[in-house]
Amino acid sequence: MTKKPLAFRMRPTQLEDVIGQQHLVGEGKIIHRMVKANHLTSMILYGPPGTGKTTIATSIAKTTNTAFRQLNAVVNNKKDMEIVAEEAKMSGKVILLLDEVHRLDKAKQDFLLPYLENGMIILIGATTSNPYHAINPAIRSRCQIFELKPLEPEDIKIALNRAVEDSTQGYGSHHVRMENDAMNHFATGCNGDVRAALGALELAILSTEPNKDGEVVISLTIAEECLQKKYFSHDKGGDAHYDVLSAFQKSIRGSDVNAALHYLGRLIEAGDLTSINRRLLVIAYEDIGLANPQAGPRTLSAIEAAERLGFPEARIPLANAVIELCLSPKSNSAYKALDEAISDIKKGRAGEIPAHLKDAHYKGANQLGRGLDYLYPHDYESGWVKQQYLPTSIKNKKYYAPKQTGKFEQALAQIYNKLNQ
Numbered sequence: 409m410t411k412k413p414l415a416f417r418m419r420p421t422q423l424e425d426v427i428g429q430q431h432l433v434g435e436g437k438i439i440h441r442m443v444k445a446n447h448l449t450s451m452i453l454y455g456p457p458g459t460g461k462t463t464i465a466t467s468i469a470k471t472t473n474t475a476f477r478q479l480n481a482v483v484n485n486k487k488d489m490e491i492v493a494e495e496a497k498m499s500g501k502v503i504l505l506l507d508e509v510h511r512l513d514k515a516k517q518d519f520l521l522p523y524l525e526n527g528m529i530i531l532i533g534a535t536t537s538n539p540y541h542a543i544n545p546a547i548r549s550r551c552q553i554f555e556l557k558p559l560e561p562e563d564i565k566i567a568l569n570r571a572v573e574d575s576t577q578g579y580g581s582h583h584v585r586m587e588n589d590a591m592n593h594f595a596t597g598c599n600g601d602v603r604a605a606l607g608a609l610e611l612a613i614l615s616t617e618p619n620k621d622g623e624v625v626i627s628l629t630i631a632e633e634c635l636q637k638k639y640f641s642h643d644k645g646g647d648a649h650y651d652v653l654s655a656f657q658k659s660i661r662g663s664d665v666n667a668a669l670h671y672l673g674r675l676i677e678a679g680d681l682t683s684i685n686r687r688l689l690v691i692a693y694e695d696i697g698l699a700n701p702q703a704g705p706r707t708l709s710a711i712e713a714a715e716r717l718g719f720p721e722a723r724i725p726l727a728n729a730v731i732e733l734c735l736s737p738k739s740n741s742a743y744k745a746l747d748e749a750i751s752d753i754k755k756g757r758a759g760e761i762p763a764h765l766k767d768a769h770y771k772g773a774n775q776l777g778r779g780l781d782y783l784y785p786h787d788y789e790s791g792w793v794k795q796q797y798l799p800t801s802i803k804n805k806k807y808y809a810p811k812q813t814g815k816f817e818q819a820l821a822q823i824y825n826k827l828n829q
Contacts, residue, residue, distance in 0.1 A: 414610040415458075415603040417577040418570060423467045427602065428563040429460050432554050439464065439554065443471050450524050450531040452509060452539050452548070455556025458601030461534040464556075465505040468532070478505040481512040486519055493519075496528040509533030510542035517547060524550045540772035555776055558600025558760060565595045567602045568609055579613050582624050589628035597635045597756040608635035649678070653687055654767035659797045661695045662785050663827055665734045665745075665808045667797030672730055673749040674758070676723055684726060685711045691733055700736040707733065723747070731808060735820045735827075745808040752802065759799025792827070 411417075420426050423433050423443055432439045442448055448468065453461040462478070469476030477492050489504075496502040506512070509531075512520075523529035524547075531551065535542065539553050568591060571578040590612075598605040612626045612634040619625055652674050659667035675684050692707040710729035714722035727742035752758070768779025783793045796803055806828070810821030 413607060414571055414578065415606040418567065418574065418606060419463050420467055421470045423464070423471050426460055426463055426467055427566050428559040429464065429556050432556070433464060433467075438552075439468070443468055446472060448472065448474070448503070448530045449552055450529075450533075450550055451552040451554055452533040452535065452543065453554055453556055454535055454537070454539050456558050456600060457536060458598070458603035458605075459556040459559055460602070461556060462505060462507075465503065465532040465534070469503045472503075474530070475499050475502045476505070477502055478507070480507045481510075481516065482508050486516050489516060489519055492529065493523055496523060501528060501530065503530045503532060505532045505534060507534045509547070510535045510537045510539070512544065512547065517544060521546060521550070538770075538776075540770050540776075553772075553775070559602050560600070561592070561595035564598060564600070564602055564605050565591060567606060568594055571606055571609060572613075579610075579624075582613055583618070583622055584613055584624045584626065586626040587628060590626045590631035593628055593631040594635060597631075599756055599758065604635070649680070649683075650767040650769075651761050651765075652678075653683060655761045655765040655797070657687055657691055657695070658765050658782070660691050660730065660733050662795065662797055663734050663792050663823075664797040665731055665824060666749075666806055668730050668734050669727065669746050669749040669807045670752075670798055670802075670805075672723075672726060673746060673753050676719065676726075676746075676750065677753055679719065681714065681719065681722060685714065688726070688729055688733070696733055696736055700732075703733060703736055723750075731820065735823045741809055741811045741817070749807045752805070757802055759801035761799060762796055764795070765797060 423440060426433045431437060434440060439451075453464060455461060465478075466476060468474075475495060477495070479488055479492070492502055492504055510533075512533075520529065520531065524531055531547075533539075533543070533547070533551060537543075539548055568586070572582075572584040572586060573580050575581045586609075594605045594608055598608070608631070609626075612630050613624055615634070616624050616626065616630055652671055656668060656671035656675065659671055672684065688707050689704075689711060692704040696703040707729045710725040713725040717725070723746050724743040727746040731742050731745075763777045764779060764781040764783075766776075766778040767773070768782070773779060783795045785791055785793050787793075798805060808824065810817055810824055812818055812821070
């Protein structure tokens with residue numbers, strides 16, 4: 409019999425053991441209160457992969473001793489849901505974890521709705537897509553919506569330590585010794601996805617021969633081989649895409665070069681040249697306008713160059729345009745600065761966009777805390793106001809290093825240095 413993956417084996421069975429998401433499952437928080445009062449309602453758990461959606465659902469079921477079933481809105485059909493409904497009739501109540509709930513078609517939805525209404529089926533929908541964008545209002549209106557956050561590196565380390573110390577479900581009997589650099593790489597390189605970190609750790613343990621003392625030593629080199637892809641979440645058609653575009657424009661509007669280069673780097677890594685070009689041209693006229701009349705034509709020229717070059721060389725004219733728009737003769741400081749930003753992203757140093765910069769144009773954004781504390785620069789006399797644009801984990805990062813090779817960039821350097829005092 410094939411052994412189940414480490415992430416599956418190490419999944420907590422009690423709410424108290426859930427790693428992270430303390431704003432939902434911590435003592436006195438909403439899901440903890442629901443379980444303690446034994447008053448469950450249908451809910452949608454929304455967040456990036458590997459942040460605990462399935463874990464929270466299974467922990468709720470085990471803590472409340474309620475029958476639990478798991479289906480997928482794409483893979484499983486209406487007949488599978490009928491089986492769950494029959495079980496609910498027999499036992500009185502069933503918790504149904506429905507993965508990819510945003511893909512629920514009308515036939516399955518119409519079947520489920522009466523059972524959600526009478527409380528026989530407690531639906532826990534799991535999705536990586538913004539429910540206000542992707543989930544049918546008929547389902548959404550019958551569910552509480554809870555957002556899960558990417559796990560912090562310290563949270564990931566807790567999970568990794570549990571795995572190497574647990575002799576029953578983990579690898580406690582393998583005498584694993586993980587070097588600090590390896591631990592840090594697993595914890596930061598997985599971008600908050602504990603499942604990816606545990607999968608890489610398991611590969612490292614099983615593919616490493618014990619030394620003469622019987623220890624399985626996981627070095628940084630081994631960790632890098634087993635967790636090669638340092639990725640970040642970006643779906644061109646999803647919520648994260650619009651958050652990045654919103655933060656990109658607000659960072660340029662706020663004259664923050666480093667933040668603007670960071671979000672440009674994310675969009676380049678996503679390969680979305682069309683959105684970059686369109687947004688840059690809008691910014692040139694919307695946020696720069698007559699304050700720098702030549703910004704529009706120069707931005708258009710940079711866009712045309714980018715379209716002819718294609719990625720990766722397109723990053724060079726785009727970087728020059730972004731810096732001019734942010735600070736509005738020649739140097740390579742622009743694309744060098746962007747290369748450093750992209751290098752950080754590839755190493756897993758992306759972090760989460762501050763809530764006040766996230767896209768807030770859609771209904772329900774306030775409930776998700778989007779844009780509530782955003783300070784609009786045009787409301788201030790100087791057209792600039794100090795606020796954080798970069799993610800908290802890299803908020804002090806400086807990418808752009810002005811060069812003294814011409815009067816134009818010397819002028820930019822003076823503005824940049826004044827803004828970053």
